[in-house]
Amino acid sequence: MRLRTRSLLAQAPLIVALLFVVWSAWRLARVPAGPTLEARADRLETATLGAAAIAFVLGAVASVRLTNAILRPLSILGQAARRLAEGDLEARVVLSGAGELRALAQDWNAMASRLAELQRSNVGQLEEAQRQARAAIDSLSDPVIVCGLEGGVLEANDAAENLLGVHIDGDPERAMITVAPALRDALDGARSHVLAGKGPVAPRGPAEAVEVASPGGPRFWQVRALPLYGPQGSVEAVSVVVVDVTQARHIDELRDDVVATAAHELKTPLTSLRMAIHLCIEEAAGPVSPAQGDLLHSAREDCERIQVLVDDILDLARIQSGRTELDLETLEGEAIVEAAVEAHRQMAAEKAVSLRAEALPDGPTVRGDRQRLELVLGNFIANALRHTPAGGEVVVRCSTDDDGLRFEVEDTGEGISAEHQARVFDRFFRVPGRPTKGSGLGLAIAREIVVAHRGHIGVKSKEGRGSTFWFSLPAIAANDGP
Numbered sequence: 426m427r428l429r430t431r432s433l434l435a436q437a438p439l440i441v442a443l444l445f446v447v448w449s450a451w452r453l454a455r456v457p458a459g460p461t462l463e464a465r466a467d468r469l470e471t472a473t474l475g476a477a478a479i480a481f482v483l484g485a486v487a488s489v490r491l492t493n494a495i496l497r498p499l500s501i502l503g504q505a506a507r508r509l510a511e512g513d514l515e516a517r518v519v520l521s522g523a524g525e526l527r528a529l530a531q532d533w534n535a536m537a538s539r540l541a542e543l544q545r546s547n548v549g550q551l552e553e554a555q556r557q558a559r560a561a562i563d564s565l566s567d568p569v570i571v572c573g574l575e576g577g578v579l580e581a582n583d584a585a586e587n588l589l590g591v592h593i594d595g596d597p598e599r600a601m602i603t604v605a606p607a608l609r610d611a612l613d614g615a616r617s618h619v620l621a622g623k624g625p626v627a628p629r630g631p632a633e634a635v636e637v638a639s640p641g642g643p644r645f646w647q648v649r650a651l652p653l654y655g656p657q658g659s660v661e662a663v664s665v666v667v668v669d670v671t672q673a674r675h676i677d678e679l680r681d682d683v684v685a686t687a688a689h690e691l692k693t694p695l696t697s698l699r700m701a702i703h704l705c706i707e708e709a710a711g712p713v714s715p716a717q718g719d720l721l722h723s724a725r726e727d728c729e730r731i732q733v734l735v736d737d738i739l740d741l742a743r744i745q746s747g748r749t750e751l752d753l754e755t756l757e758g759e760a761i762v763e764a765a766v767e768a769h770r771q772m773a774a775e776k777a778v779s780l781r782a783e784a785l786p787d788g789p790t791v792r793g794d795r796q797r798l799e800l801v802l803g804n805f806i807a808n809a810l811r812h813t814p815a816g817g818e819v820v821v822r823c824s825t826d827d828d829g830l831r832f833e834v835e836d837t838g839e840g841i842s843a844e845h846q847a848r849v850f851d852r853f854f855r856v857p858g859r860p861t862k863g864s865g866l867g868l869a870i871a872r873e874i875v876v877a878h879r880g881h882i883g884v885k886s887k888e889g890r891g892s893t894f895w896f897s898l899p900a901i902a903a904n905d906g907p
Contacts, residue, residue: 685742758823829900
């Protein structure tokens with residue numbers, strides 16, 4: 426109603442001008458007859474022009490006032506809209522008078538008040554959720570650290586501050602300055618591993634823990650890391666959980682000592698038993714019947730298997746305890762591959778399986794124990810030949826990767842199901858349903874040898890489509906010695 430009234434006011438100058446013209450004509454009509462017709466026409470024209478000028482001035486003034494009356498509320502609304510878009514939910518529109526614009530301002534203010542109320546409610550809920558999450562993390566006995574993309578510490582729970590010495594007050598880049606160097610290197614390595622797109626860091630057992638000296642004796646910490654994704658799906662931070670596995674490590678060491686001691690105690694009587702069976706087979710103690718000979722041959726084969734198991738257990742115990750010295754030398758990947766492949770040519774021919782090498786000539790060199798690395802690669806090749814049917818193929822490769830040299834043994838055999846792949850490097854583990862040949866320690870020994878060289882080991886497999894066992898060693902430029 427207000428706008429319609431103002432639009433009528435804009436037409437008032439035209440009405441006034443028309444009334445003025447009518448009045449001028451009436452005045453001319455009453456002029457005495459004396460003046461001529463031309464004089465009366467001049468006077469009429471002058472009066473008309475004056476009326477038009479007055480009407481123009483009045484119309485311009487009225488138009489300006491009407492334009493300001495309409496645009497000023499719209500400008501106020503526009504400013505309020507910009508402030509609201511910038512996040513200022515307290516912006517309000519104040520318009521005097523009545524009409525459609527004032528009603529619009531009231532609706533606008535009601536909308537802004539509702540948005541502010543919703544924001545306060547959402548912020549309160551978010552703060553409460555953050556407090557609950559923080560309380561839950563602080564209640565954990567294991568240290569939890571959230572690292573940013575640049576390495577700074579964004580968050581740390583009470584356990585991280587009390588047990589590890591992580592302090593996020595002040596400079597986030599120096600929050601871990603008081604953390605033990607070995608553990609700090611492990612944390613940086615886990616963060617870099619995740620940010621490089623290699624997936625989470627999940628150690629397989631206490632054997633991969635980091636040892637840190639403490640007043641109460643050495644403590645062993647296991648570092649686990651997971652990526653934290655943002656709204657766009659990109660990694661924005663890394664969550665690191667540090668688990669104290671000191672007790673589990675001591676239990677493992679005690680178990681290993683018991684097993685190693687038992688194996689060592691078995692070694693002497695087993696040697697005597699083997700010798701006695703051999704003498705009986707050679708009839709050194711008297712003639713042996715064919716049936717007795719068959720039994721003695723079976724007993725000797727069982728003794729040989731037990732001897733291999735005992736030797737593997739003792740070898741594994743020596744590697745894990747660090748008592749085994751690595752004979753380090755500068756090695757080329759091509760030479761290691763060729764030696765391992767040649768040692769298994771006969772086995773491949775007996776199995777009617779194609780065995781070939783794809784080594785990278787002139788690749789980077791590594792520091793390692795030639796005999797033990799050939800043992801690792803030979804174990805992979807023997808397993809591949811054992812589980813590949815006749816007519817299949819085994820390929821041994823050597824290539825470069827981010828760490829240095831990567832060795833792979835790929836077969837076209839039966840493959841390993843996903844649920845068993847994580848355990849193939851465990852001691853005494855055998856895939857269910859497979860023949861029980863061997864001691865079950867070959868892959869466990871291979872893992873310990875690779876870890877002793879500061880390398881990495883793993884397997885990729887699909888059931889029914891073959892497997893690829895691999896290990897990588899750091900290049901000599903990045904590692905002068907294990």
